[in-house]
Amino acid sequence: MSHVDLKPMSGVQVAAPVGFRPLAAHWFLIVGVLAMIVPTMVSVAQQSWSTEQGAHGPIVLATGIWLVAILRKEFVPLIRPGSLLLALLVLVPALAIYALARVTTTLELEGFALYFAMVAVAYAYLGAQAMRMLWFPTIYFAFLFPPPDSLVSTLTQPLKLGISRAAVAFFDLFGMPVARKGVIIQVDQYDILVAAACAGLNSIISLSAIGLFYIYMRHNANWRYALLLMLVIVPVALLANFVRVLLLILITYFFGDAWAQGFLHGFAGMVMFAVALLSIFAIDELLSPVRARLSRRIAA
Template identity: 55%
Template sequence: MNNEAVGTWEAADRKSSRRRAAPLRWPKLSASAWLLIAGIVALGIPTMLTVARVSWSTEQGGHGPLVLATGLWLMWREVPGALRLREAGNAWLGGGFVALCLLAYLVAHITGIIEVEGFAFYGALLGAGYLLFGGPVLRELWFPLFYLGFVFPPPDQAVAIITQPIKIAISEQAVNLLYALGYPIGSSGVSIQIAQYDLLVAAACAGLNSIISLTAICLFYIYVRHHANWRYSALLMLTIIPIAVFANFVRVILLILITYYFGDAAAQGFAHDFAGLVMFLISVLTIFAIDGLAAPLRRALGNGHDDD
């Protein structure tokens, strides 16, 4: 009798497992819904080609292909569960939002403002998602959708305004440190003088432009590894910007020393790119190290359970 009960329980468990593992079918959409999706995707193809050509080849936007690939992987992983919450969105609200985004897209496309064009296209895509699948689905997919926004370049002017004070502070501290170590170095306005060489602060601190890349990659790591522990994830996210600033400080020191010992040509050539790689590696390894050292805090914020 006991064996029979166990067998019954195991059969029920297998049936439940098959039900959980059953693939979720894509919901049936009307012809007008498919037309909306096809139209927005058709608009997005030239935009994405322009983004790839203009932004993805730069230090500031080089993370784009990686974000696109990992973001689509997140969507593939999480969409099936989210679609169980599907409900039609408000037609007036969603339709109005899509119309505004398409209008902004048209103006930006005509004027050649790729930053606005990219985000307007993405906004129209999100609006269409709201119309077809509803707000609960979008809320369930909030991180993949937010993360995919990093595919598109932010306005250069906004980035310059935000990062300029940080660049000046980094260059001043780098000069102070090397001067204290006995190097013949000084700074004047927008330039750094080391021996007979002059470096522009903007060029030396150009790595700060990749702060968006570092933020995107670190956010992906935190979400995939610790999203179940949101308190700890929030604290770890607060370290991203300081880590990026510290890594750029190391990059500036490295470029100055390369200039001093090997000349300006070396710093502006291969060594400049190598310094950028070092900055990226320092940032990623630093957040890994902080994450590892903060294991007790992670367990405390996770109610005694580690989410590794």
């Protein structure tokens, strides 16, 4: 394998891969990338990260950048420029969609168009081998952007109906005056709307992002066990949001609607998310015999 010698300040010879050019040499590319990233990320931070649906965004950004930094020693020696044609096949339509989304102020479309454009640029600069080393951060950064509203509405409607139906059936067992009309739960004279925040999808997205990071850091080498643990996230998130709805019904019944829709509504969401995350950690520990058996099988 041929190499080009670089001379750092210390005077020690360091081998660099053929075709590698310092990122600072691509100043025009840097300016163009920043011109796309900065306005979009400001909009995402203002419109998504300040809500319950996108509260995991800053965590994903910080941990994703940190992960790329600690992988730098591993992927830098693998850098070879990727196929320009293949990169353009993704970059050109992504830029067209990005421009359309900016004009129409469609943040969800704009975010994912930016994501695919940046993946294409990274591939063109780093090449396939380095991108394979960075497969997890590449997927992980997709959680920075909010999912399309149409997708959220489609997925949450059956979840909202199921959770509201189960909550009413639960309290019927204890004779509480609770009824349901669609996704609206009637408690005495009060109506509780089971919205998307209570349907579980927000928690599934947030738990998936943080759970993926946890699984990658702890069980990167054991992909079978990592897949098993990922499957646990969905039922844990749904159960946590079901308990959240039960708590909101109890608060409304005993203290009134003002208490349930005020601070306690957001507080219940935070508590349930923390409990769900701790539950995933606990399940991971309980499944340690399964993890050990899979590790022995892989070693064999």
